[in-house]
Amino acid sequence: MAGVILTLNSGSSSLKFALYQPRDQVRPEQGDCILHGAIESCEEGARFSAVDKTGKVLVDQSLLPRTNDDEHPPHGVRIDAIMPCLEWIEGHLGDAQLSAVGHRILHGGSRYLGPTRLSQQVLADLADLIPFGPLHQPACLAPASVLAKTRPDLPQIACFDTAFHQSMPDVAKRLPLPRRYDDAGIRRYGFHGLSYAYIAGRLSEIAPDIANGRVIVAHLGNGASLCALRNGASVETTMSLTALDGLVMGTRSGAVDPGAVIYLAQAERRSPDEIVDILYRQSGLLGVSGVSSDMRELREAASVNSVRQALELFTYRVVQQIGALTAVLGGLDGLVFTAGIGEHDAVLRRDICAALGWLGVVLDEERNARALSVISADDSRVRVFAEPTNENLMICRAVCSCLGHSGQSHTDGDLSTDIGSK
Ligand SMILES: Nc1ncnc2c1ncn2[C@@H]1O[C@H](COP(=O)(O)OP(=O)(O)O)[C@@H](O)[C@H]1O
Numbered sequence: 001m002a003g004v005i006l007t008l009n010s011g012s013s014s015l016k017f018a019l020y021q022p023r024d025q026v027r028p029e030q031g032d033c034i035l036h037g038a039i040e041s042c043e044e045g046a047r048f049s050a051v052d053k054t055g056k057v058l059v060d061q062s063l064l065p066r067t068n069d070d071e072h073p074p075h076g077v078r079i080d081a082i083m084p085c086l087e088w089i090e091g092h093l094g095d096a097q098l099s100a101v102g103h104r105i106l107h108g109g110s111r112y113l114g115p116t117r118l119s120q121q122v123l124a125d126l127a128d129l130i131p132f133g134p135l136h137q138p139a140c141l142a143p144a145s146v147l148a149k150t151r152p153d154l155p156q157i158a159c160f161d162t163a164f165h166q167s168m169p170d171v172a173k174r175l176p177l178p179r180r181y182d183d184a185g186i187r188r189y190g191f192h193g194l195s196y197a198y199i200a201g202r203l204s205e206i207a208p209d210i211a212n213g214r215v216i217v218a219h220l221g222n223g224a225s226l227c228a229l230r231n232g233a234s235v236e237t238t239m240s241l242t243a244l245d246g247l248v249m250g251t252r253s254g255a256v257d258p259g260a261v262i263y264l265a266q267a268e269r270r271s272p273d274e275i276v277d278i279l280y281r282q283s284g285l286l287g288v289s290g291v292s293s294d295m296r297e298l299r300e301a302a303s304v305n306s307v308r309q310a311l312e313l314f315t316y317r318v319v320q321q322i323g324a325l326t327a328v329l330g331g332l333d334g335l336v337f338t339a340g341i342g343e344h345d346a347v348l349r350r351d352i353c354a355a356l357g358w359l360g361v362v363l364d365e366e367r368n369a370r371a372l373s374v375i376s377a378d379d380s381r382v383r384v385f386a387e388p389t390n391e392n393l394m395i396c397r398a399v400c401s402c403l404g405h406s407g408q409s410h411t412d413g414d415l416s417t418d419i420g421s422k
Pocket residue numbers: 011012013014220221222223250293294295296297339340341344345
């Protein structure tokens with residue numbers, strides 16, 4: 001397969017993209033990236049930016065000012081921001097041809113377990129999973145549907161956030177509900193898998209002595225989760241059937257007592273859509289602070305009492321869940337911070353590591369402030385890292401393996417009647 005690969009990573013607050021021209025089709029590397037950028041939702045609407053491989057700014061502009069009738073303005077990227085971005089990207093291909101597009105897709109259910117070539121049928125199956133990812137699944141599928149119409153001959157590959165967690169043992173996948181629900185695929189899947197796969201691979205380069213040990217990766221972005229790795233494979237994670245479980249997030253609650261949800265439905269007579277809105281869009285850092293979902297803005301407003309409480313709760317839940325995952329692993333050799341907050345927020349890393357002193361975590365203040373790859377002190381029993389993640393590179397590799405090796409996609413998985421397998 002020759003030509004250029006476009007990767008699209010739709011998150012809850014951004015659409016990140018990259019263009020790759022792989023020299024080695026079997027294992028593309030970051031050096032093959034020609035340019036990368038993002039559309040990010042912001043107060044004014046959407047901001048579109050891209051840089052080339054030397055870091056030179058190619059574009060940085062606002063797109064589509066927000067209107068009063070935008071349904072949920074500050075969250076997610078508007079569909080009509082996508083086409084101008086795709087046109088801009090195609091305009092920057094020069095003589096090269098776009099040969100394939102890879103998409104990060106939130107949920108593959110129990111059917112789609114590996115990179116899969118998108119067809120109308122696959123798109124329809126994945127749309128059935130929207131109830132299990134109401135913020136992400138539509139945002140992930142939107143650019144794929146647009147391209148399926150405008151560029152029907154362009155191969156499109158779905159790369160699933162859920163795929164990496166197949167290695168979790170059955171006990172970690174099971175929800176304690178009547179067993180007919182498990183039979184129907186209502187079980188724990190886990191997310192941020194492309195990011196965890198990248199970090200697991202990166203660890204074998206930067207810390208081969210612990211890459212096969214007991215490691216917790218903290219993917220702390222607008223969505224946030226932890227993953228416990230043993231031998232580089234996922235054995236437990238804090239997200240679950242949906243990307244609503246676990247840690248406190250930008251606008252998502254994370255784990256709440258299901259009794260609180262019953263209260264919303266019964267005592268407040270909230271409709272299912274209202275409950276989705278409360279738990280996915282009005283909770284988390286935004287809900288508790290009443291100020292913002294954005295960690296940078298919260299740090300600036302940290303003297304406000306509600307902001308301090310939101311930051312405290314965010315930190316507390318990360319520490320608490322690192323304790324839980326350490327118990328599952330039976331000890332801890334390494335801790336990796338990644339994603340927007342994990343990579344950049346030195347104060348948060350310091351507060352979390354201070355609370356983990358009992359585990360033998362000792363941070364080196366200067367390394368932490370400079371976000372060097374290793375940020376623990378030389379005598380720390382647990383090695384601590386701050387590492388950028390690279391979901392786009394994992395998508396590019398998946399596209400190459402899916403199209404390059406076999407010449408066709410694979411759609412692994414059982415074909416039972418589980419969710420996503422109709
Ligand atoms: N320098 C920084 N300090 C603290 N937080 C930051 C910094 N830069 C980005 N962030 C935070 O990272 C989060 C977005 O992370 P990201 O992984 O890009 O999210 P997503 O992929 O869900 O869109 C936001 O809360 C943002 O405030």
